[in-house]
Amino acid sequence: MTAPDDATAQEGAYTIRVTSSSIYLNLGGTHTDGNVSFAGDNDWYEFDVVTRGTYTITASMIAVSQLKNAHMYLYGDGTAGQNIPTNLVTESQDSASIGDPSIIKTILDPGKYWLRVRAKEMDDTGAYELNITSRLPPIPLTNGPWTAVAGNPLTFDGTASYAQNSGTTIVSYEWDLDGDGIFNEQHDDGIITSPGIVTKTFTLPSSGVAVLKVTDSIGDSAESGAEIITIGLAFVTNYQNCWVNRLTRFISRYGIIVTVKNIGSEEIENLVLTLTEVPSNRFIYAPAKTSELGNLAPGDEATTACNPTTKEADIQTTLNRRLPPDGSWSWEAEFDLGGSHYIIPNLPPLAP
DSSP: OOOOTTSOOOOSOOOOOOOOOOEEOOOSSOOEEEEEOSTTOEEEEEEEEOSOEEEEEEEEESOTTSOOOEEEEEEEEEEETTTEEEEEEEEOBOOSSTTOOEEEEEEEOSEEEEEEEEESSTTOOEEEEEEEEEEOOOBOOOSOSEEEETTSEEEEEOTTOBOOSTTOOEEEEEEEOSSSSOOSOTBTTBEEEETTEEEEEOOSOEEEEEEEEEEETTSOEEEOOOEEEEEESEEEEEEEEEEEEEOSSSEEEEEEEEEEEEOSSSOEEEEEEEEEEOOTTEEEEEEEEEEEEEEEOTTOEEEOOEETTTTEESEEEEEETTSOOOSOOEEEEEEEETTEEEEEEEEOSSOO
16 A cells, blocks of 8 residues: 555555445345344345335344444435445334344335444444334225216225235225225224225215225234215216317317217206316317206206317317326216206216
8 A cells, every 4th residue: 555645655554445335135934144244334134115114123143242333324316426325214112131133123114225224332343134024004905987977876895905925814904985984983984884985975076086095914004095086976988989170190170069968867057068088099179178058957968069070069178199098088067966066177078
């Protein structure tokens, strides 16, 4: 080793230590051997989380005569210097007894993580074992979104949900059908007909969301995303092209005739229908997305206006043939019923 030109030359013994970059940890249940080889040593490990879950990291002492206690720091994405992470997630829960394991237990989202291990006492050295185990949350699955006619019972089924950890099962199903964040309220959240299945009758047109919460046999829980409940009386039952204008080689504008039917048992007054969503290969032509359809008696149908001669239409969309079709149509219905005014968003394209 040569000293810099401006350094004062000194004689004596030198110790040079070279440490490797972080070691990749196995999350498959097998342990990884580690060693705090000198006072103040820090071992770095790297691992990837693919599935959100509860992860337990344990640093176990191989023998009391070796490393007495370990201390761990867990970091998330974020680097400094030679890829040393900077975003601290949590620290270990160290035992007060010499030789007992050091433990980190935390919920981790998918991403890259780094683990730093050092001796709890800075002058301590020795070997240890690392092990990472995981408990994955159950998966809530429903039969939503849901659509019904006011006054008809609607079934909410969560029995397709399943537990992810070996040997575990779903032991509890809870529904929130009124959007207040409270589950299994009597009447508000339906009537339980069997485990995982409830029914509820909505007496008036409305739009809301439902959430299912499931719990497995080791106590882990998870909630489904909020899915739409739509209770209506008038639903779109048919689409028909009325005219087409070719704008470019791949893009055309269409005038559409839309048929709407009152499948309820009461008269709807002053019905206004607005197109809010179309399949991925179409675009809503904003100046022509609303149609006033007037009154509809039970069982009656109405159609949106369209003139093929003048190429005018209440409802118009632009079609791009280069895009694959995906998704569906969605509407907003605004109407009067029994002296009350209703606005129902997210109306599906066909009657239930």
